Amino acid sequence: MKRFAAAVVVCTLLAGMLAGCGGxxxxxxETSSTVQQSSSTEVVEVTPEPTATPEPYFPxxxxxxxxxxxxxxxxxITAVMVNNIKACxxxxxxxxxxxxxxxxxxxxxxxxxxLYDDYNTIPTVGPIRSARDQFFxxxxxxxxxxxxxxxxxxxxxxxxxxxxxxxxxxxxxxxNLFWRDNNRLAQGYATEHTAYTDGExxxxxxxxxxxxxxxxxxxxxxxxxxxxxxxxxxEGGEATNVEIIHSIGYxxxxxxxxxSGKYLMSMYGSNGYTPTKDxxxxxxxxxxxxxxLFTDIHTYPGHEAKDLQYAAYGxxxxxxxxxxxxxxxxxxxxxxxxxxxxxxxxxxxxxxVQLNCGTSYVTVVDIDEAINFQAPDAQTSSAE
Numbered sequence: 613m614k615r616f617a618a619a620v621v622v623c624t625l626l627a628g629m630l631a632g633c634g635g636x637x638x639x640x641x642e643t644s645s646t647v648q649q650s651s652s653t654e655v656v657e658v659t660p661e662p663t664a665t666p667e668p669y670f671p672x673x674x675x676x677x678x679x680x681x682x683x684x685x686x687x688x689i690t691a692v693m694v695n696n697i698k699a700c701x702x703x704x705x706x707x708x709x710x711x712x713x714x715x716x717x718x719x720x721x722x723x724x725x726x727l728y729d730d731y732n733t734i735p736t737v738g739p740i741r742s743a744r745d746q747f748f749x750x751x752x753x754x755x756x757x758x759x760x761x762x763x764x765x766x767x768x769x770x771x772x773x774x775x776x777x778x779x780x781x782x783x784x785x786x787x788n789l790f791w792r793d794n795n796r797l798a799q800g801y802a803t804e805h806t807a808y809t810d811g812e813x814x815x816x817x818x819x820x821x822x823x824x825x826x827x828x829x830x831x832x833x834x835x836x837x838x839x840x841x842x843x844x845x846x847e848g849g850e851a852t853n854v855e856i857i858h859s860i861g862y863x864x865x866x867x868x869x870x871x872s873g874k875y876l877m878s879m880y881g882s883n884g885y886t887p888t889k890d891x892x893x894x895x896x897x898x899x900x901x902x903x904x905l906f907t908d909i910h911t912y913p914g915h916e917a918k919d920l921q922y923a924a925y926g927x928x929x930x931x932x933x934x935x936x937x938x939x940x941x942x943x944x945x946x947x948x949x950x951x952x953x954x955x956x957x958x959x960x961x962x963x964x965v966q967l968n969c970g971t972s973y974v975t976v977v978d979i980d981e982a983i984n985f986q987a988p989d990a991q992t993s994s995a996e
Contacts, residue, residue, distance in 0.1 A: 613996065614772055615899045619629055622906075627668045627875050638696070638989060644765065644809070648653075651755075665992075667838075667840040668698045669838060669839075669840065671832055671836060671838075671839060671969075672710070672712035672729060672798075672832075673689065673729070673754075673829040673831070673832045673833055674689060674711050674727055674729050674832070674833055675710050675729075675836075675969055675970055675971060675972075676832050676834070676836025676837065676839060676967070676968075676969035676970070677839055677969045678820060678839050678971065682728065682733075682737060683729065683730070684730045684732065685728060685869075686826050686827070686828055687729075687825055687827070688755065688756055688757050688825050688826065688827040689727055689729055689751075689754060689756040689757070689827075689829075690727070690728045690729075690730075690731040690756055690759060690814065691725050691726070691727050691747070691751055691756040691757065691758050691759065692705075692725070692726045692728070692734070692737055692740065692759045692760070692809070693724070693725055693740060693741050693742065693743055693744075693747065693758075693759065693760035693761075694706065694723070694724040694725070694726055694737065694738060694739065694740065694741065694743040695723065695724075695738070695739040695740070695803070695804075695805060696714070696721065696722050696723050696724050696879075697721050697861075698861075698881055698882075699801070699802065699805060700739045700801070700805035701881075701888075702888075702890070702891040703724070703737075703738065703739065703890070703891065704735070704736050704737055704738055704808065704890060704891045704892045705726065705734065705735045705737025705738065705810075705890065705892060705898075706724065706726055706737070706888075706890055706896075706897055707890035707892070707893060707895045707897055707991070708728065708733075708734065708735055708737075708890075709726035709727055709728060709971070710727055710728060710971055710972075710975065711726075711727040711833065711971065711972045711973075711974065712724060712725070712727070712803060712897070712899070712971075712972070712973050712974070713725040713726075713727075713746060713747055713750065713974045713975070714858070714864060714973070714974075714975045715744075715746050715909075715923065715975065716858045716859060716909055716921055716976075716977075716978060717744050717746075717920075717921055718918055718919035718920060718921060719919055720858070720859030720860065720861060720862060721859070721861075721862055722858050722859075722862045722864075723741060723744060723747070725747040725751070727751070727847065728758065731757060731811055731814045731815060731825075732811045732812075732813075732814075732815055732819070733811050734809075734811040734814060735810060735811070735892050736808050736809075736810045736892055737808065737809060737810065738790075738807055738808035738809065739804070739805045739806060739807050739808065740759070740760060740761050740807045740809055741760065741761060741762075741804070741807075742760055742761055742762035742763050742764065742767075742809065743758065743760040743762070743763035743764070743767045743780075743782070744763070744764055744766075744768050744891075744921075745764065745767045745918075745922075746769055746921060746922070746923040746976065747765050748767060748770055749770070749923075749925060749949050750925075750976075751833075752774065752776075752949050752950060753950050753951065753952045754827075754829070754833060754952075755776075755779060755827060756779070757779050757781055757814075757818070757823070757825065758776070758779060758780050758781060759781045759782070759789070759809065759814060760781075760782050760836070761782060761783045761790065761807055762782065762783070762784075763782070764918070764920050765915070765920070766912060766915065766920055766922075770949075778823060778824060779823065779824075781814070781818070781821075781823070782816060783807075784880050785817070785821060786814060786817045786820060786821065786847075788816060788817060788818045788820070789809055789813055789814065790808060790809050790813070791807070791808060791809075791813070792806045792807060792808075793807075793808055793836065794806075794807045806855060808982065831952075833952075833953075834901075834953075834955065834967045834972070835954070835955065835964050835965070835966050835967065836966060836967050836968070837907075837966045837967070837968050837969060839969050840992055842966040843935075843936065843969070844966065845936065845938065845967060846934075846935055846936065846938035846939055846940045847938075847940055848861055848938060848939040848940040848941060848988065848989070849939065849988060849989065850937060850938055850939075850988070851868070851932075851937065851938055851939035851988035852867065852868040852937050853865065853866065853867045853868065853932050854866040854875065854902055854904065854934055854988075855986045856904060856941070856975055856977060856985065857981045857984045857985065858975075858978070858981065859981070860876070861880070861977075862879075862880065863879070863880035864877065864878070864879055864880070864975065865877070865878045865879070865880070865884075865885050866878075866899070866902050866934070866973070868905055868934075868937040869898070870937060870963050872898060873900070873936060873937075874898040874899055874900055874971075875898065875899050875900075875902050875934060875968075876896050876897070876898050877896065877897040877899070878896075880945075897973075898971075899970070899971050899972060899973040900968060900969070900970025900971050900972065901933070901934070901935050901967050901968065901971070901972040901973070902932075902933070902934040902935070902972075902973050903931065903932075903933055903934075903942075903944075903955070903967075903972065903973070903974045903975070904931050904932045904934075904975055904977060904978065904985070905929060905931040905944050905960070905974070905975065905980050906929050906930055906931055906976075906977050906978075906982050906985075907919055907923055907924050907925065907927075907928075907929040907976060907977075907979060908923075908924040908977075908978070908979050909922065909923050909924070909959070909976070909977075909978040909979070909980075910922055923976055925946035925947075925949075926946065926947060926948070927938070928943060928944050928945040928946055928947075929943070929944055929979070930942070930943055930944075930958065931943070931944055932987065932988070933955065933965065933967065935967070935968050936968070939988045940957075940958070940965065941958035941989075942955050942956065942957065942958045942959065942965055943955075943956050943958050944956070945962070947990065955967065981992075
């Protein structure tokens with residue numbers, strides 16, 4: 613079934629001039645020299661055109677935007693695992709994330725991984741939950757600090773295989789990394805939905821552990837348009853809303869807000885779609901870029917009892933990129949675990965696709981759900 617669905621989706625998604633020099637028109641008298649002879653033998657010097665000085669380019673590796681004075685140069689980025697089971701909502705701290713990943717885990721539920729560029733300024737974030745390899749493998753090339761409570765048996769093996777224990781920051785190393793929200797406990801939230809951390813707790817933990825938080829980034833997490841240049845207009849047409857189905861009970865919707873130029877996030881629940889708001893500040897989550905990536909997701913052989921999910925990244929896949937109320941069909945490539953996720957054109961040429969600068973929402977969706985995905989071109993066709 614997955615191979616048939618994949619074939620359907622792939623078929624659907626993959627459906628200088630030279631300036632002349634001024635003169636009198638007599639080519640015999642033209643010269644390439646910077647000195648020209650006039651009819652009166654007077655020598656006239658031509659002033660050369662000034663060479664343009666390149667604009668300085670110092671992009672934030674998570675957004676592509678220009679680094680400001682507050683950017684923590686030389687610091688590792690930080691990834692935090694956040695629960696998304698319906699009983700834990702609303703979450704805290706996600707509106708401050710520069711990149712937010714959402715992927716299906718066991719039982720059809722989804723989980724979040726939030727990326728921050730400065731752990732010192734992370735607000736209260738959570739509820740914190742366990743690590744999963746489908747998230748870890750996406751950011752492994754950038755070697756972030758990886759904050760979570762516990763991990764799957766598969767993820768534990770990944771930590772060992774890549775000798776990642778130093779940057780794997782969890783409750784087993786420090787009892788002071790997290791705290792429980794007693795108010796939530798009093799309100800009847802389950803214990804696993806009440807753990808939170810923030811920049812102060814993370815910073816203290818790193819100092820106590822002597823963790824190496826230094827890393828320089830010579831490239832961004834995506835191939836961004838240079839912030840000195842105008843944002844590019846996506847070529848696929850208009851796309852003012854995106855509905856993503858992860859499973860029968862977990863769906864995410866993005867609605868384009870022209871006033872802010874961002875996609876506003878809502879999640880499906882018992883009362884239909886509800887705006888996804890940060891409990892810290894009441895803000896609805898909003899993103900400049902939305903990436904929907906399809907691949908085969910299935911249960912790890914031998915882990916059926918816990919339904920641990922494996923996301924196939926090695927062969928890449930197809931997807932959509934949304935920005936500015938428009939879309940483009942894309943392909944994505946990952947290769948090995950240490951290879952960076954690359955976004956390329958969906959026309960078969962694998963031309964690199966540049967994302968416009970800003971915050972990003974990235975979701976990896978099971979190819980089995982592609983048939984339920986409301987692609988913009990499909991919406992246009994039905995409207996016609």
